[in-house]
Structure formats: structure tokens, C-alpha cells
Amino acid sequence: MGKITGAQMIIKCLKEEGVEVIFGYPGGKVIPLYDALFDSDIRHILVRHEQGAAHAADGYARVTGKTGVCIATSGPGATNLVTGIANAHMDSIPMVAITGQVGTAQIGTDAFQEADITGIAAPITKHNYLIKDVKDLPRVIKEAFIIASTGRPGPVLIDIPVDITTDLIDENFKADISLPGYKPTIKGNLKQVKQAAKKIAESKKPVIFAGGGVISSGASDILRKFVKVAKIPVITSLLGMGSYPENNELSLSMAGMHGTKYANLAFTEADLIIAVGVRFDDRVTGKLSEFAPGADVIHIDIDPAEIGKNVKVLIPVVGDAKIVLTDLKSEYEKYIEKKGKPNWEQWLSRIKKLKEDYPLKYDRNSNKVKPAYVVEKIYELTKGDAIICTEVGQNQMWAAQYYKFTKPRTLVSSGGLGTMGFGLPAAIGAKIGRPDKTVIDIAGDGSIQMVSQELSTAVTNKINIKIMLLNNGYLGMVRQWQQIFFKGRYSHTCIYNCVDFVKLVEAYGGVGLRVKKKEEVENAIKKALEIDNLVLVDFWIDREENVYPMVAPGSPISEMLESEMLEGV
Amino acid sequence: MNHIISVLVENKAGVLAKISGLFSRRGFNIESLAVGPTDDEKISRITLAVNAEEHSIEQIIKQLYKLINVIKIQELDPSNIVERELVLIKVGADSKTRPEILEIVSVFRANIVDVAKKTIMIEITGNSSKVKALEDLLRPFGILELVRTGKIACSRGSKS
Numbered sequence A: 001m002g003k004i005t006g007a008q009m010i011i012k013c014l015k016e017e018g019v020e021v022i023f024g025y026p027g028g029k030v031i032p033l034y035d036a037l038f039d040s041d042i043r044h045i046l047v048r049h050e051q052g053a054a055h056a057a058d059g060y061a062r063v064t065g066k067t068g069v070c071i072a073t074s075g076p077g078a079t080n081l082v083t084g085i086a087n088a089h090m091d092s093i094p095m096v097a098i099t100g101q102v103g104t105a106q107i108g109t110d111a112f113q114e115a116d117i118t119g120i121a122a123p124i125t126k127h128n129y130l131i132k133d134v135k136d137l138p139r140v141i142k143e144a145f146i147i148a149s150t151g152r153p154g155p156v157l158i159d160i161p162v163d164i165t166t167d168l169i170d171e172n173f174k175a176d177i178s179l180p181g182y183k184p185t186i187k188g189n190l191k192q193v194k195q196a197a198k199k200i201a202e203s204k205k206p207v208i209f210a211g212g213g214v215i216s217s218g219a220s221d222i223l224r225k226f227v228k229v230a231k232i233p234v235i236t237s238l239l240g241m242g243s244y245p246e247n248n249e250l251s252l253s254m255a256g257m258h259g260t261k262y263a264n265l266a267f268t269e270a271d272l273i274i275a276v277g278v279r280f281d282d283r284v285t286g287k288l289s290e291f292a293p294g295a296d297v298i299h300i301d302i303d304p305a306e307i308g309k310n311v312k313v314l315i316p317v318v319g320d321a322k323i324v325l326t327d328l329k330s331e332y333e334k335y336i337e338k339k340g341k342p343n344w345e346q347w348l349s350r351i352k353k354l355k356e357d358y359p360l361k362y363d364r365n366s367n368k369v370k371p372a373y374v375v376e377k378i379y380e381l382t383k384g385d386a387i388i389c390t391e392v393g394q395n396q397m398w399a400a401q402y403y404k405f406t407k408p409r410t411l412v413s414s415g416g417l418g419t420m421g422f423g424l425p426a427a428i429g430a431k432i433g434r435p436d437k438t439v440i441d442i443a444g445d446g447s448i449q450m451v452s453q454e455l456s457t458a459v460t461n462k463i464n465i466k467i468m469l470l471n472n473g474y475l476g477m478v479r480q481w482q483q484i485f486f487k488g489r490y491s492h493t494c495i496y497n498c499v500d501f502v503k504l505v506e507a508y509g510g511v512g513l514r515v516k517k518k519e520e521v522e523n524a525i526k527k528a529l530e531i532d533n534l535v536l537v538d539f540w541i542d543r544e545e546n547v548y549p550m551v552a553p554g555s556p557i558s559e560m561l562e563s564e565m566l567e568g569v
Numbered sequence B: 001m002n003h004i005i006s007v008l009v010e011n012k013a014g015v016l017a018k019i020s021g022l023f024s025r026r027g028f029n030i031e032s033l034a035v036g037p038t039d040d041e042k043i044s045r046i047t048l049a050v051n052a053e054e055h056s057i058e059q060i061i062k063q064l065y066k067l068i069n070v071i072k073i074q075e076l077d078p079s080n081i082v083e084r085e086l087v088l089i090k091v092g093a094d095s096k097t098r099p100e101i102l103e104i105v106s107v108f109r110a111n112i113v114d115v116a117k118k119t120i121m122i123e124i125t126g127n128s129s130k131v132k133a134l135e136d137l138l139r140p141f142g143i144l145e146l147v148r149t150g151k152i153a154c155s156r157g158s159k160s
């Protein structure tokens, strides 16, 4: 039997896991690993900052459903991954992060570029490992991929001391996995599912609340089939967008702080919420004690710790969304076959009325470049078929409100952590995962400057993403809060005219377009989509445009602020 | 409410840190903690005494289960357990007070494990109320040092 190095073993194991691309950045403690990677056919994308590697792996995972992989060296390389790992953890994204570490003999001595990354990352990973023996590599890598991608997905970190990567090991060495404490519940308890079916059939005003779990479990299809049979209106969380087509009359789009008023009112009037793969984040529930006051909750989730964490649950079902929804659909069909279909006509016409009475609105007659108008045009010109990544802030909310998501895995947005600078590297990962798709980053001028060096990653690797920059010269979302809640005192939120974005992208070898007039919007988007290169369109939008409607922090979601109330327009 | 949870974990480096980290991160206080291997050397038992509301304890148990190295968790029913703690107490003692202290010690079936000119060291094993009672009686003599192992507990009967 031949011997190989630990580094070669790592690559071999990654290949066995089906890894086709790694996002990373080398350094002293991973030189042996990079040396082994040099001989491998796994594609490696060299980012410009390790945070970009983690976000790109995250974006890749979100659009493909596969586990994203990133590599960084010890010390600062590893700590630079932290934001990206935390982001994936909050949004339950499958990721394996590999970090170099100082040699086993040096651990604990404050050696050069030593950081206790397993300690640092413990609260932001699903699990982590520090390898102490080259023989543990095959087992740990296998376990890491299982843990990252099954149950409630999440990031797993493997910290590998440099000497482990040069130690020798039998080429065919195999070890069984050992996870005695890890058994996610996949199949929901059938008794609970039956109860849920009955409860649904007996309800008067039900709504479905679909979240990221529907998308990650691949349950969008069965959700659509269930809704087709049951005719229950569907509300989504931000991460649930695309799980149900927004252009369907039963879709109420996103609820919450900047959700649609009709979704928030539907929650408030409902007598039953069928929650699937959601965690009732405070951005959705608003003031918790007044959230959905008349509703019982059926909560379907793979993570038992989510059930009852924030809202009281009448019928919990722990299990995989796809499997539970499949059972729920058939139990529901059986039930109504025996007892007859519930009559929800009144409720459904109420829903229709809510949608008619409270549409999303902005000043369509304005001759300024309105961000909502830009997003609507992006939707039209991509025929709703693009993958949309977002940064964080107003740009993110406009993207969520005005792009109509109809398919799962088409919105890539930092939900739980709200990480500025996520969109650009995530778009790079998304485009690599789905080269057949148009991938767009709807960006903000503040956010993109946190990661603008990744323009170089994209251009050098011919990753032709399209950046639609909603440039308001402000840290807009913070400015909006200052305007509404802090008497318009814009403390440190103006970043007007601090960089010429067209020149910036040109410096990296991409194409920059600038749009200052409404009439130019459509053509610029068309052109951006046609050009075979990375394109950034710098839209000079109406600078003080706010995101409406809005729930003030601490208010119930039924009380939404509208532009007329605050600005008299 | 006081709760005793008994957690079986894989006996691996870093597991205790993951558990204690989880408690502080989620805002729970650990009152006492005792760790040791079980009859299976690959598995350790951590016994935690926690003061928390019913709802919180449910949440903390669910969160503990999410740690990959946690194998099994039991919340012990305080009315049906044997609970013990070992405590070493060093008290000041001179020829005048020594007989009185010895008497207290014998009533409690505690042991004298060290005698010096001006001090006595007492070892007591028992549940918290017994330990507390002895502590209260010894306090007037001057407790110089008190060291405890943390509670351990085991449910009665055949249930495991």
C-alpha cells in the first residue's frame, strides 16, 4: 500500500465527498495543503479576503443545495472567515470550513499566527474539530460533510495543524464514522401530522408560513402541491422567498418589519398558522406578545429547539419539511375526503381584499430614479428568471419587495446575521454553482465597499455577475432610522461621492455604467445583461427614498408606518 | 426552580467547554457542575445543577441536544433521586472549642480528615440540605476554607 501525505488525504476525501470547487486563500500553515491541491482537478477560486471565501461558499451552497467549502490559513486567515461562518450558521447553510493551524507541538504557546479558532467558532458552527492525528482525517471529513448537510444544515469547521498535513498515511486508510449523539429526526410523528391535518380542516382562517427550511429541504414542490389542494394563503420569511411563487394569487409575499401589509394583517387576523421551516425571528413577529393574537400554531421544523422558542405551539411536528409536508398533504386529503372540504371562501376573499387595499407602493410618477422602479425593471428584463443576491440595508428590502421570486434558490440574501458585504462574494459563489443563470447582486454603496476587492476575484476568473448598485450616497437603512426615530440627525451615515464606482470597476477590468435619469434605467439593465463581462451599473437613486411599509421596533406588525404618515406624500 | 440534569457526552477534548459555553451564551447560570468518566471510558457524565424556569430548562435541554458530542440528557426528578456532594471544610479550633466541634461532626456522621494546632478539616458527604446544616453550625467557629465537588445524582430504582 502506498503512503500519501495528510494534505493529499484531505484532497482525496474532499473528492470523495463530491467537492468540485473550493474558495480559499493560502498562507504558511496551509502551504502543504495548497501543494496537494495544485495536483488536483478540484477547482480553486482565489478570493481577495477570506471573508469572501466563506460568503462565496455560502452563495454556492444556497443556489446548488450542495455543501460549500472554503479554506484559510491559521491565525488571521481563520479569523477572517468568522463573519462568513457566522452568516452561514444563522441562515442554516451547509458549509465546511478548513483552517490551517500551527503544528501540534506549538498549540497553546501563542505561536506565530496561532488563533484558537475552534474556540472562537464554537458558538457559530454546528460542530467543529481540531485534528490531532493524521489517521482522524478520513473520519472527520466524512463526519463534517454529514453534519453540515443533514438535519438542520450548518457550517462545520475543521482545524488542521500543519504537521498533520505532512504526516504520512496509508493511501487506502479508512475509518468508520462515529456520531453516537447525532440522530436528526427526519420523519415527523404521524399522529401529530394527523392532528395537524384535522386542525387545518377545522380552521376558519389558516395561513401557511414558509421559511428557509422549505427551500433547504427541497420541499417547495410539495408545498405547491399541498397549496393547490388545500388553497391556503402563503406568507414567507425573507429566506423562504421563492418557496412559493409570488405571482400566485395565494401568495402574500414576505411578512415582517418591511413585509407587505397584507401579509402582516393576514397573520394578525388568522386563526391558524402552519409554520414550516421558520424560526419566528423578531424581524418577522414584531412585538411578540401581540403577534398573531388569534392564531394557533402548527410548527413543522427539523430542529426541536426552534419549536416553542419564540411562540407558543399547539401542534409541533419535528421532521424534515419535505417528508412532513408529503405526509400532511395525504393525511389532509384523507380527512377532507371523509369529512368534506372546509369552506374558506370568506377568508380567501378577505385575503384578496387585503391584497387590493394595501399594495406595495412608491411614487411611480416621479422622474427621479426610484429604487423600486429599478428592481421592477430588473425583474421584467430578466423575466423573473435570474438569481438575485443582495447586500444588506434598504437595497435588500427593495429587492425582496419588488422582485417577484417564483422559484426556490433564486434569492441569496443574508437574513439572520444581516451581513453587509455578503452579496458580491455570494454572487460569485452563486454564479459558479449556476453558470447557466444570470446572477445579479442588488447592492448598496456602503455594503459593496466592505468587499469591493472581490471584483478582482470575479473579473480574473471570468465570473460575469451583474451588479446593480442602488447608490444613494448613504448607509441608507441606518439613515432611514435616524430620520424617523432620531430627529433626522444623520450621524456618520453620509458616504456621498466617496468613490467613482464606474472607474473602480473599470480598474479591475470590468465594465461600469452610470444611470442618473429614469429614462436610462431600462437600457442600462439591458446592456448590462448583454455584455459578456462583469458589469456594475451605478444607479444614482433618489437619495432619501425610504423603505415602506415599516413596523417600528417594538410595535406589533399590524401597525405599519407608510410614507404618507411620515413624509406627507 | 432547581433542576439537576445529567448529560452523557463523548469523552473528547473540548466537550466540557462546548457545554459550559452554551450555558453562558444562552444566558443560563450553572450552580454546580461535576464531571467524570462512566463505566464506559469513551463516555463521560456531566451533572449540572441549574436554577431556571420550566420553559428555559426545556429550551436549554433542546439546545444541549444539538451539540454533536452530547449523547443523552436526563432531567432528574428531585423527588426520586439520590443526590450527593462531598465537601471539605476547614474550621478554626482550639482546645476549648475542639470537643464541641467533634460532637457536631459525629452527629452528622462526618469525618475528621486532618487535625492541626489551630484547625480541623472535616469531610462530609450528603445532599445539599445536610451540608448546609453542618456549614451553618460550624460557621461560628470560623470557616477558613470550604471546597465542594459539585452535586452528583442518580435516579432511584431500575430506571437508567
Ligand SMILES: Cc1ncc(C[n+]2csc(CCOP(=O)(O)OP(=O)(O)O)c2C)c(N)n1
Pocket: A391, A392, A393, A394, A395, A396, A418, A419, A420, A443, A444, A445, A446, A447, A448, A470, A472, A474, A475, A476, A477, A478
Ligand atoms: C457588517 C455590517 N456593519 C453594519 C451593519 C449595519 N447596517 C445595516 S444596513 C446599513 C447601511 C447599508 O448601507 P448600504 O449598503 O449603502 O445600503 P442602503 O441601505 O443604502 O441601501 C448598515 C450600516 C450591518 N448590517 N453589517
Ligand SMILES: [Mg+2]
Pocket: A444, A445, A446, A470, A471, A472, A473, A474, A475, A476
Ligand atoms: Mg446606500
